[in-house]
Amino acid sequence: METLERIITEHPFFAGLDCGFTNLMVSCAANVRFKAGAYILKEGDPANTFYLIREGKVAVEVLAPQHKPIIISTLSMGEILGWSWLLPPFQWKFHARAVDDVRAIGLDGKCLRTKCEENHDLGYEVLKRFAQIMEQRLEATRLQLLDVYAVK
Amino acid sequence: MMIMATAITTDPMLPQPYSVREVAKETPDTFTLRLDPENAVNRSMFQPGEFSMLWLFGVGELPISISGDPSLHDRLVYTVRSVGQATHSLVNRGVGDGVGVRGPFGAGWPLEAARGRDVIVVAGGIGLAPLRPLIYQVLQNRKDYGRLVILYGGRSPRDLLYRKELATWARNRETQVLVTVDYGGLSWRGHVGVVTTLFKYSRLQPTRSVAMVCGPEIMMRFVTRELETQGLSRDDIYLSMERNMKCAVGFCGHCQYGPHFICKDGPVFRYEQIRNLLEKYEL
Ligand SMILES: Cc1cc2nc3c(=O)[nH]c(=O)nc-3n(C[C@H](O)[C@H](O)[C@H](O)COP(=O)(O)OP(=O)(O)OC[C@H]3O[C@@H](n4cnc5c(N)ncnc54)[C@H](O)[C@@H]3O)c2cc1C
Numbered sequence: 001m002e003t004l005e006r007i008i009t010e011h012p013f014f015a016g017l018d019c020g021f022t023n024l025m026v027s028c029a030a031n032v033r034f035k036a037g038a039y040i041l042k043e044g045d046p047a048n049t050f051y052l053i054r055e056g057k058v059a060v061e062v063l064a065p066q067h068k069p070i071i072i073s074t075l076s077m078g079e080i081l082g083w084s085w086l087l088p089p090f091q092w093k094f095h096a097r098a099v100d101d102v103r104a105i106g107l108d109g110k111c112l113r114t115k116c117e118e119n120h121d122l123g124y125e126v127l128k129r130f131a132q133i134m135e136q137r138l139e140a141t142r143l144q145l146l147d148v149y150a151v152k
Numbered sequence: 153m154m155i156m157a158t159a160i161t162t163d164p165m166l167p168q169p170y171s172v173r174e175v176a177k178e179t180p181d182t183f184t185l186r187l188d189p190e191n192a193v194n195r196s197m198f199q200p201g202e203f204s205m206l207w208l209f210g211v212g213e214l215p216i217s218i219s220g221d222p223s224l225h226d227r228l229v230y231t232v233r234s235v236g237q238a239t240h241s242l243v244n245r246g247v248g249d250g251v252g253v254r255g256p257f258g259a260g261w262p263l264e265a266a267r268g269r270d271v272i273v274v275a276g277g278i279g280l281a282p283l284r285p286l287i288y289q290v291l292q293n294r295k296d297y298g299r300l301v302i303l304y305g306g307r308s309p310r311d312l313l314y315r316k317e318l319a320t321w322a323r324n325r326e327t328q329v330l331v332t333v334d335y336g337g338l339s340w341r342g343h344v345g346v347v348t349t350l351f352k353y354s355r356l357q358p359t360r361s362v363a364m365v366c367g368p369e370i371m372m373r374f375v376t377r378e379l380e381t382q383g384l385s386r387d388d389i390y391l392s393m394e395r396n397m398k399c400a401v402g403f404c405g406h407c408q409y410g411p412h413f414i415c416k417d418g419p420v421f422r423y424e425q426i427r428n429l430l431e432k433y434e435l
């Protein structure tokens with residue numbers, strides 16, 4: 001069976017992270033499971049955790065009044081879910097729902113936040129990694145907004 | 153009699169008589185038409201990626217890629233999205249109606265370059281149509297190629313082409329099919345996001361892969377960038393381009409794209425050949 005330590009060390013998101021920092025991540029991590037259909041995050045709730053998805057698919061959704069929820073993206077194995085824990089006001093901006101049974105590693109963002117404030121080297125490493133994910137998702141969202149398949 | 157028939161089939165400017173045998177609805181605005189030759193001597197041979205000029209009496213002529221199985225020589229199959237007058241008229245043809253066919257024309261997908269290698273097919277929207285003959289060819293000659301990876305993006309689940317076939321292809325050995333949509337309803341259980349987001353699930357081996365890409369130009373720009381990030385060489389990436397056409401044989405200059413004529417030098421180009429043009433506006 002894979003240990004939490006191995007999964008975290010081998011995950012691309014943590015690649016190149018100082019051994020001490022990795023141990024710190026491991027100390028903030030726990031295995032979690034969500035049944036298909038369960039909500040993992042809800043808009044407006046305090047954002048205190050982020051997830052490294054190990055199995056299954058997660059739909060990131062926006063609720064608009066008088067509309068069914070709109071899925072804006074899906075995340076699957078190997079991807080990171082959630083960054084609102086890192087930036088004030090530490091509240092989720094979207095819903096995230098397990099499309100099928102999901103296994104993930106939950107990382108305690110609240111604990112990590114405190115550690116990042118205390119140790120800015122760690123804080124910089126974490127921010128750098130999340131900035132990269134944000135950049136990739138921003139680019140994907142821009143392309144999505146272009147609606148390239150529509151007849152112009 | 154025989155001589156006349158040969159002369160007819162070799163004149164690229166003369167449409168050959170075909171008639172509609174079947175029309176199948178793929179999506180609300182896209183239809184697949186099977187055309188059979190009215191003249192028994194016409195055998196419908198083509199290479200994956202080639203296109204025909206379809207002539208509609210009283211409407212005009214339009215270029216459409218052949219989307220059928222290249223091993224079936226008794227028919228030509230086209231998948232057409234109704235976007236304007238000519239395509240609308242084409243998809244509204246009934247069984248038995250006549251269509252004139254010129255071609256096949258152009259340089260298709262480089263099957264020889266793909267031999268022995270993993271084939272990465274990246275399609276967006278109607279762009280899956282010109283790639284379908286290539287997919288048939290790879291699946292029918294499975295041992296000649298490595299893995300087949302099909303990454304397909306569409307606007308929404310109801311805009312996806314060939315949904316049943318996509319599921320069938322995915323059951324083949326060494327074949328991975330990943331589909332994503334820009335807007336998914338709650339009943340959609342697949343991926344949501346642009347086609348480039350699928351690369352991370354595709355386990356590419358860049359040095360042994362060749363990529364074939366077809367879709368809206370802006371999508372192809374993002375896809376080529378992602379393929380390069382994944383480690384594919386520009387020489388191993390091929391794109392199919394579209395421009396308005398008239399003669400389809402390199403005479404009229406209508407389809408000029410930089411120094412190239414899309415009708416005869418393309419529609420399939422090596423990325424390296426057209427990279428600088430792809431980034432320019434209004435070409
Ligand atoms: C080599 C080649 C292969 C092609 N293969 C196919 C194919 O397999 N299936 C298919 O459906 N079409 C294909 N096309 C495109 C097709 O030829 C055009 O859609 C058609 O000529 C448009 O004619 P129209 O009179 O219906 O529309 P028009 O009146 O000319 O255009 C109507 C509207 O549709 C837009 N439009 C035109 N073409 C496209 C397009 N390709 N994509 C999005 N919007 C467009 C125009 O900007 C305009 O706003 C191909 C084109 C080329 C050059």
Ligand code: FES
Binds near residue numbers: 402
């Ligand atoms: S369409 Fe006439 S040169 Fe290409």
